[in-house]
Amino acid sequence: MTMEAPKRSTTLRERLQRADPSLTIPASIAVTEMEPGVKVSRVVEGSLAARAGVLPGEKLTHVNGEPVRDTVDFYFHIGGEEELELEIESAAGEARTVVVTKDSPDAQLGLDVEQFTTQHCGCNCVFCFVHQLPDNMRKSLYVKDEDYRLSFMQGSYVTGTTLKDSDLERIARQRLTPLYLSVHAVDEDLRKWLLGLKKARPILEVLKFFKKNRLQMHTQIVLCPEKNDGAQLERTLDTLLQYHPTVQSIAIVPLGMTKWRDGLPPMVPVTKEYARRFIKGLKPRLREIEKKYGEPVAMLADEWFLIAGMAVPRYTQFESIPQLENGVGMVYHFYRDFNAAKKIMPKKLPRPWRVAAITSTLSPPVLKKLVKLCESCEGLKVDVIPVVNELFGESIHVTGLLTGGDLGKAIKHNPFYDQYLLPGNCLRKYDEKFLDDLTLAQLKEQTGKLITPVLGGALDFVDTILETAIGREHHEVKDHPFLVKHWAND
Numbered sequence: 001m002t003m004e005a006p007k008r009s010t011t012l013r014e015r016l017q018r019a020d021p022s023l024t025i026p027a028s029i030a031v032t033e034m035e036p037g038v039k040v041s042r043v044v045e046g047s048l049a050a051r052a053g054v055l056p057g058e059k060l061t062h063v064n065g066e067p068v069r070d071t072v073d074f075y076f077h078i079g080g081e082e083e084l085e086l087e088i089e090s091a092a093g094e095a096r097t098v099v100v101t102k103d104s105p106d107a108q109l110g111l112d113v114e115q116f117t118t119q120h121c122g123c124n125c126v127f128c129f130v131h132q133l134p135d136n137m138r139k140s141l142y143v144k145d146e147d148y149r150l151s152f153m154q155g156s157y158v159t160g161t162t163l164k165d166s167d168l169e170r171i172a173r174q175r176l177t178p179l180y181l182s183v184h185a186v187d188e189d190l191r192k193w194l195l196g197l198k199k200a201r202p203i204l205e206v207l208k209f210f211k212k213n214r215l216q217m218h219t220q221i222v223l224c225p226e227k228n229d230g231a232q233l234e235r236t237l238d239t240l241l242q243y244h245p246t247v248q249s250i251a252i253v254p255l256g257m258t259k260w261r262d263g264l265p266p267m268v269p270v271t272k273e274y275a276r277r278f279i280k281g282l283k284p285r286l287r288e289i290e291k292k293y294g295e296p297v298a299m300l301a302d303e304w305f306l307i308a309g310m311a312v313p314r315y316t317q318f319e320s321i322p323q324l325e326n327g328v329g330m331v332y333h334f335y336r337d338f339n340a341a342k343k344i345m346p347k348k349l350p351r352p353w354r355v356a357a358i359t360s361t362l363s364p365p366v367l368k369k370l371v372k373l374c375e376s377c378e379g380l381k382v383d384v385i386p387v388v389n390e391l392f393g394e395s396i397h398v399t400g401l402l403t404g405g406d407l408g409k410a411i412k413h414n415p416f417y418d419q420y421l422l423p424g425n426c427l428r429k430y431d432e433k434f435l436d437d438l439t440l441a442q443l444k445e446q447t448g449k450l451i452t453p454v455l456g457g458a459l460d461f462v463d464t465i466l467e468t469a470i471g472r473e474h475h476e477v478k479d480h481p482f483l484v485k486h487w488a489n490d
Ligand code: SF4
Pocket: 121, 122, 123, 124, 125, 127, 128, 129, 130, 143, 144, 145, 146, 159, 195
């Protein structure tokens, strides 16, 4: 079965051109070849930098003679030194040097520099989400970023194909580790086909460099049925495991296809039957790997199990799950504070309270246990309402891709609830915008309903209800991947 892309008015090229060009630098430019100089965005009043006369808007070009090309260089060079010689260029282009002496190597300079422009990838991956977007989404979504600095800072995945030798040397020198690498296959012909490239730096070169320099990486394989599964997957796993512990972990995630695939080759979708067969076929190998290495180095994203209708694994071995951002262990993590949620659940509410937990089509089994807990409270009724992702297509069933428009329709079709809960990861955190640019405030206004996003796990789910229903104080949500996942930084 292949999907025919719906007609749209603009080509991908046009849409990519519409993306703000200032958001990226070309893949052909090595980050390390960039001119030194970062703009000072803020100087804290009374700080060492302020006392040295540094002004916001000026350019910092060197620290102790070392070029500063971006935030990473800045923090690398100011750390661990007590005396800093800052080469500054004024707004009028005049250069001067100021010396700052810190009381201790860790003392704050009181200076922030502007975030760097990210590098784009130059790939045309057969599963690229950017090539599967409809028109009129947020501009930044059309940017195909691939930047090892973001990989280091935020855990975003890179293919490594833009890495120049000088970038690798910088990664080793500045210890930008671990990085997150998309591998997909170690057979170079297949890898290049998956990445949509004619030429790419062989992945083995990157693996060898990381091993030699004692760097680490987390890897992912986007699994495309009949392409990089079977013997190809075996070969990819064998090779990556030879590089353990350089390769710290391997996440296998299922191919996702929206209904807007345009100019991409036809692919075999991951169906329920395929997911079941795939999991059953791979299980013995995964068990063997876990036994040999003492931990599950290779892991399947939860989405596999949800598509297959099978129980999701529990990752009790990990204090923090290394591939949580990739959906590995997300369900397990969601329930980690379930006991705390149980403790705060009252026996009874002073008045009846009906809640609609709106979520993706795959999530109702995940919420079952929580709904049962809520049923133990007299007066509280929670219904789970799965929403078909009409904008991207019904085969897209992750919560992070639910749009304001689809959620709004679901709320209008189910009007009789006191409160509507949404998964927090479908909102960009800093401006509370959905992928289709609708804001949470607009959705509330359009529907006239009480809508609250859930940003954490089970405890936050219960807290969000009780805060609204009975004014109970809300626990602070910390370190949940929903807070940082997907769209927080674009
Ligand atoms: S999926 Fe491939 S083409 Fe798309 S942004 Fe990532 S590396 Fe680039």
